[in-house]
Amino acid sequence: MAYTALKVLLSAVMIVAISEIAKRSTVLGGIIASLPLTSLLAFIWLYGETGDTAKIAGLSNSIFWYVLPSLVLFLVLPLLLARGLGFWASLAIASALTFAAYLLMTALLARFGVTL
Template identity: 75%
Template sequence: MVYTAIKVLLTAVLVVAISEVAKRSTVFGGILASLPLTSLLAFIWLYGETGDAGKVASLSYSVFWYVLPSLVLFIVLPLLLARGVNFWLSLLIASAMTAAAYALTASILARFGVTL
């Protein structure tokens, strides 16, 4: 239980730190947010809990394939906001389009025999 609380606290601190940096500089906030810090933490937590490098490798492989459809969010959201669409509606639309991109990616990967 303590270990889980530490994981949650460290992860939350990371997210808060990025948002605080972004208040001062969106460039530096963007750089920090674009780093695979969440993935690195997940790799560390997974390996620490299981000691299974194969699981970490499998997770890393999955992250690789699913980074591509996640980029839809970062394209659609600023385009909608720049066109004056309300923030919450823009976020909803961009999230829905990202979910569709994930589904499409999973379908394409399955068609080519890529199993994650």
């Protein structure tokens, strides 16, 4: 239980730190947020709990393929905001399109025989 609490605490601290840095500099906040810190933490937690490098490799491979559709959010959200759409509406639309991109990626991977 303490280990899980530690994982939650460290993950939360990371998110808060990024948002605080972004208040001062969106460029620096963006650079830090774009680092694969969440993935690195997941690798560390998974390895610490299982010691299974095959699981780490599989997770890394899955992350690679699913980073691609996540980019839709970062393309669509600023476009909608720049066009004057409100934040919540822009976020909802960008999230929905990102979800659709994930579904499309899953279908494409299956179509081309890529198993994750």
